Amino acid sequence: MARKKEKREIILMSAAELFAKNGFHETNITDIAHSAGIGKGTVYEYFSSKDELYIEVVKFNIERYLTRIRTSILCFNHFEGKLNAFIDHHSDIVQENMRATGMMIENPNQFKIPNGMQEALKLLLTARFEVVQIILDILELGQAEGRFSSSALSYYSDLFFDMLNRTAMRKYIFKLDEATFNKEKDLLVQMLVKGIN
Amino acid sequence: MARKKEKREIILMSAAELFAKNGFHETNITDIAHSAGIGKGTVYEYFSSKDELYIEVVKFNIERYLTRIRTSILCFNHFEGKLNAFIDHHSDIVQENMRATGMMIENPNQFKIPNGMQEALKLLLTARFEVVQIILDILELGQAEGRFSSSALSYYSDLFFDMLNRTAMRKYIFKLDEATFNKEKDLLVQMLVKGIN
Amino acid sequence: MARKKEKREIILMSAAELFAKNGFHETNITDIAHSAGIGKGTVYEYFSSKDELYIEVVKFNIERYLTRIRTSILCFNHFEGKLNAFIDHHSDIVQENMRATGMMIENPNQFKIPNGMQEALKLLLTARFEVVQIILDILELGQAEGRFSSSALSYYSDLFFDMLNRTAMRKYIFKLDEATFNKEKDLLVQMLVKGIN
Amino acid sequence: MARKKEKREIILMSAAELFAKNGFHETNITDIAHSAGIGKGTVYEYFSSKDELYIEVVKFNIERYLTRIRTSILCFNHFEGKLNAFIDHHSDIVQENMRATGMMIENPNQFKIPNGMQEALKLLLTARFEVVQIILDILELGQAEGRFSSSALSYYSDLFFDMLNRTAMRKYIFKLDEATFNKEKDLLVQMLVKGIN
DNA sequence: GATGAATGAGCCTTCATTCAT
DNA sequence: GATGAATGAAGGCTCATTCAT
Numbered sequence: 001m002a003r004k005k006e007k008r009e010i011i012l013m014s015a016a017e018l019f020a021k022n023g024f025h026e027t028n029i030t031d032i033a034h035s036a037g038i039g040k041g042t043v044y045e046y047f048s049s050k051d052e053l054y055i056e057v058v059k060f061n062i063e064r065y066l067t068r069i070r071t072s073i074l075c076f077n078h079f080e081g082k083l084n085a086f087i088d089h090h091s092d093i094v095q096e097n098m099r100a101t102g103m104m105i106e107n108p109n110q111f112k113i114p115n116g117m118q119e120a121l122k123l124l125l126t127a128r129f130e131v132v133q134i135i136l137d138i139l140e141l142g143q144a145e146g147r148f149s150s151s152a153l154s155y156y157s158d159l160f161f162d163m164l165n166r167t168a169m170r171k172y173i174f175k176l177d178e179a180t181f182n183k184e185k186d187l188l189v190q191m192l193v194k195g196i197n
Numbered sequence: 198m199a200r201k202k203e204k205r206e207i208i209l210m211s212a213a214e215l216f217a218k219n220g221f222h223e224t225n226i227t228d229i230a231h232s233a234g235i236g237k238g239t240v241y242e243y244f245s246s247k248d249e250l251y252i253e254v255v256k257f258n259i260e261r262y263l264t265r266i267r268t269s270i271l272c273f274n275h276f277e278g279k280l281n282a283f284i285d286h287h288s289d290i291v292q293e294n295m296r297a298t299g300m301m302i303e304n305p306n307q308f309k310i311p312n313g314m315q316e317a318l319k320l321l322l323t324a325r326f327e328v329v330q331i332i333l334d335i336l337e338l339g340q341a342e343g344r345f346s347s348s349a350l351s352y353y354s355d356l357f358f359d360m361l362n363r364t365a366m367r368k369y370i371f372k373l374d375e376a377t378f379n380k381e382k383d384l385l386v387q388m389l390v391k392g393i394n
Numbered sequence: 395m396a397r398k399k400e401k402r403e404i405i406l407m408s409a410a411e412l413f414a415k416n417g418f419h420e421t422n423i424t425d426i427a428h429s430a431g432i433g434k435g436t437v438y439e440y441f442s443s444k445d446e447l448y449i450e451v452v453k454f455n456i457e458r459y460l461t462r463i464r465t466s467i468l469c470f471n472h473f474e475g476k477l478n479a480f481i482d483h484h485s486d487i488v489q490e491n492m493r494a495t496g497m498m499i500e501n502p503n504q505f506k507i508p509n510g511m512q513e514a515l516k517l518l519l520t521a522r523f524e525v526v527q528i529i530l531d532i533l534e535l536g537q538a539e540g541r542f543s544s545s546a547l548s549y550y551s552d553l554f555f556d557m558l559n560r561t562a563m564r565k566y567i568f569k570l571d572e573a574t575f576n577k578e579k580d581l582l583v584q585m586l587v588k589g590i591n
Numbered sequence: 592m593a594r595k596k597e598k599r600e601i602i603l604m605s606a607a608e609l610f611a612k613n614g615f616h617e618t619n620i621t622d623i624a625h626s627a628g629i630g631k632g633t634v635y636e637y638f639s640s641k642d643e644l645y646i647e648v649v650k651f652n653i654e655r656y657l658t659r660i661r662t663s664i665l666c667f668n669h670f671e672g673k674l675n676a677f678i679d680h681h682s683d684i685v686q687e688n689m690r691a692t693g694m695m696i697e698n699p700n701q702f703k704i705p706n707g708m709q710e711a712l713k714l715l716l717t718a719r720f721e722v723v724q725i726i727l728d729i730l731e732l733g734q735a736e737g738r739f740s741s742s743a744l745s746y747y748s749d750l751f752f753d754m755l756n757r758t759a760m761r762k763y764i765f766k767l768d769e770a771t772f773n774k775e776k777d778l779l780v781q782m783l784v785k786g787i788n
Numbered sequence: 789g790a791t792g793a794a795t796g797a798g799c800c801t802t803c804a805t806t807c808a809t
Numbered sequence: 810g811a812t813g814a815a816t817g818a819a820g821g822c823t824c825a826t827t828c829a830t
Contacts, residue, residue, distance in 0.1 A: 022312055022313075023311070023313075024222075025222040026312045026313060028803060028804080029803075029804060029805085033813095038811080038812085039811060039812040039813060040804095040812075041807085041811065041812050041813060041814095042810080042811055042812070044804095044805070044806085049805080050803095050805090114222070114223070115218075115220030115222075115223045152381075155367075155381055156384070156388070158367065159360050159385075162362075162363045163359065165359075166359045167356065183349075184349075184352055187349050187352055187353070191353070191356075191388070191389075192388075194391060204793090225819085225821080226820075227820080227821095235794075236794060237795080237796065237822090238794070238795050238796065238822085238823080238824085239794055239795070241822070241823080242793065242794070247820095247821065247822090417706035419616040419705070420706045422823085422824060423824075423826085424824080424825095427791095432791085433791040433792060434792060434793095434825095434826095435791050435793095435826090435827085435828085436789085436791065438825095438826070438827080439789070439790070443825080444825060508614065508616070508617075509612075509613045509616075509617045546774075546778050549761075549775055550782070552757065552761065553757055553758070553779075556753040556754065556757045557754060559753075560750055560753045561750065564746075564749065577743075578743075578746055581743050581746055581747070582750075585747070585750075585783075586782075588785060598814090619798085619799060619800080620800065620801085621799080621800095629815075630816040630817060632815070632816050632817060632818095633814075633815055635800095635801070636813095640800080640801080641799095641801090
């Protein structure tokens with residue numbers, strides 16, 4: 001079929017898709033193996049348990065997300081460029097995720113973690129911290145550019161992640177057309193700069 | 198033990214606590230019954246299935262939340278008063294919920310819905326809509342008071358719910374002292390009025 | 395409601411109907427109580443268990459059947475009259491039972507006994523023995539009247555019960571009209587007297 | 592242990608035995624698995640549910656019965672030969688079934704169908720129809736051989752199945768010796784030909 | 789005597805995991 | 810390394826029976 005490295009990745013991606021679409025408990029190993037085109041027992045050659053597989057899926061998703069966001073903002077040098085790139089790619093990822101998983105447009109459980117799975121939780125919290133750091137860097141750049149002054153950029157960065165995420169979700173939840181969505185992205189940036197004006 | 202009405206409520210509250218603490222799948226009927234101090238079969242005298250019980254818990258939580266928020270803002274007549282009341286009570290509810298359930302302070306899954314439980318999902322989406330409406334009313338009051346002008350209050354109201362929620366969560370996640378938390382609440386309102394400034 | 399004696403009978407008849415319609419396991423005490431218009435606990439005032447209730451229902455059915463058959467043949471003095479009365483009343487009982495219970499016309503399980511319920515089984519076997527004795531008396535009368543001679547009337551009596559029962563069932567299974575059914579009753583008696591002829 | 596085909600059959604036979612001995616409701620999957628020498632979950636590898644397993648057992652029993660009866664009468668060319676072969680094999684099957692299942696000799700519930708299991712009921716009714724057809728073929732052969740004349744062979748065939756079945760049951764219920772049983776078989780055929788003589 | 793709320797034993801079924809091939 | 814048949818723990822749910830009122 002493929003080399004060891006590749007088969008592991010196939011399982012990981014199949015699992016990522018099914019976990020995203022159906023959640024942890026509603027996804028079973030048989031389905032994952034079937035979706036990956038391999039035998040049930042083979043999953044256990046690469047992952048020691050369903051829990052571990054889930055952890056690896058979380059890691060995989062986080063890595064993919066961070067890599068993409070970081071790459072996307074790399075080629076911009078200024079505040080606005082970086083911020084827009086961040087917003088656009090985050091929105092795209094939300095969109096792709098929803099399309100790929102056929103996720104109910106209204107489903108707010110994108111980042112659901114099975115209770116008690118502490119390790120996955122820690123990974124996600126750490127990842128959020130890293131994302132917020134990226135945002136903070138952008139905001140500090142904006143401040144250096146004189147767009148605004150604030151001694152609370154750390155707080156605002158944290159908040160901004162939720163604001164952006166909600167803005168991206170809104171597009172799909174409310175089936176906004178591109179123009180309206182762009183308007184909302186502007187409103188989001190505006191809010192940073194001068195509040196609800 | 199108690200009258201019929203009361204026992205239903207006892208089950209509901211035990212279930213609410215366990216579902217919140219451990220999630221739907223990790224909570225079993227035996228645990229709920231045990232926690233409610235009753236026999237397993239008794240749960241089925243009041244709720245026809247685990248799913249139905251879950252739905253009722255969601256309804257119960259929503260009702261409790263909305264009633265409390267609505268009551269709390271009722272006695273204020275102006276923008277700032279209502280907004281602060283909303284913020285304070287939402288924060289308190291988050292705090293109480295976390296204390297009551299012994300929820301891992303880092304747990305972001307407060308509003309997790311088991312996959313496929315469409316009815317619970319709808320309830321939650323409707324509830325969010327109602328909360329956002331409450332926020333919108335407050336923002337419109339602020340606008341009437343001349344605090345700001347905007348033709349996008351609807352969008353900002355939606356966003357504000359996440360901003361506030363995150364602000365409330367931060368207090369417990371980062372174990373902020375009261376002073377710092379109050380500072381962040383101020384920053385939140387400030388952001389509305391004049392952006393990151 | 396009624397005197398003790400009467401309430402017992404109400405339960406018995408409700409149970410008889412439900413057991414006949416749905417079988418032992420598919421009938422529960424709640425349904426019986428409801429159908430009898432009393433509380434669930436009250437059933438246990440009159441019958442010590444579901445099993446005992448079932449036994450009593452079997453006794454009740456047997457008694458009713460035997461009484462009716464015996465009464466019906468009493469007023470006839472000769473072979474043919476008694477035999478026809480027996481056939482007609484047995485058929486009527488089968489029919490009534492089916493109507494009363496809304497029994498699937500194709501259901502062959504009229505006399506189903508829950509496995510392991512030895513006492514009910516014994517009652518039914520004893521009852522069959524009594525019915526066969528009634529048939530034997532009639533056949534012996536026929537022999538005394540010179541209709542046929544046989545040293546094996548005991549065997550034939552036993553067989554005759556099944557033959558008659560099947561003949562009665564056929565009417566409902568195949569939805570035979572009255573004329574055809576009467577023809578088959580004639581064929582049944584004929585067979586006794588001169589075989590398939 | 593055995594190949595897939597064989598294990599399915601082992602489960603089927605264990606289930607057939609237990610269902611026959613104890614009935615549907617008094618037989619649980621754990622017992623079947625234990626009796627088949629396998630784990631409980633394994634049953635569900637071969638049958639999707641207890642109901643399906645029951646249906647398959649009914650099919651299995653019918654198939655076995657029909658095959659055997661058809662084979663046994665095949666090598667006889669004349670009425671009496673075929674009829675006796677039918678009678679003998681039916682009796683043997685009743686006997687074996689009773690021995691194999693340790694069935695209470697008095698148990699009349701051989702063909703009991705759990706209420707509401709419509710599919711099993713249909714299978715059994717169809718099977719009876721096929722058996723009666725076999726009997727009809729034999730009787731028509733007898734008529735062609737001039738043993739008797741009748742325009743109601745269809746009715747008599749239907750009746751004959753019950754007559755024969757009762758004759759076979761009598762042997763075991765009343766613990767008849769071989770001679771008496773043979774006498775009764777003769778009486779049965781005689782009855783066809785010339786009635787209770 | 790009458791009631792029905794409470795109970796828990798028992799059963800079907802699922803599914804993560806193992807292991808012989 | 811790959812497989813999937815086999816397993817049994819675990820959980821939702823039913824219902825006969827009890828007992829306090």
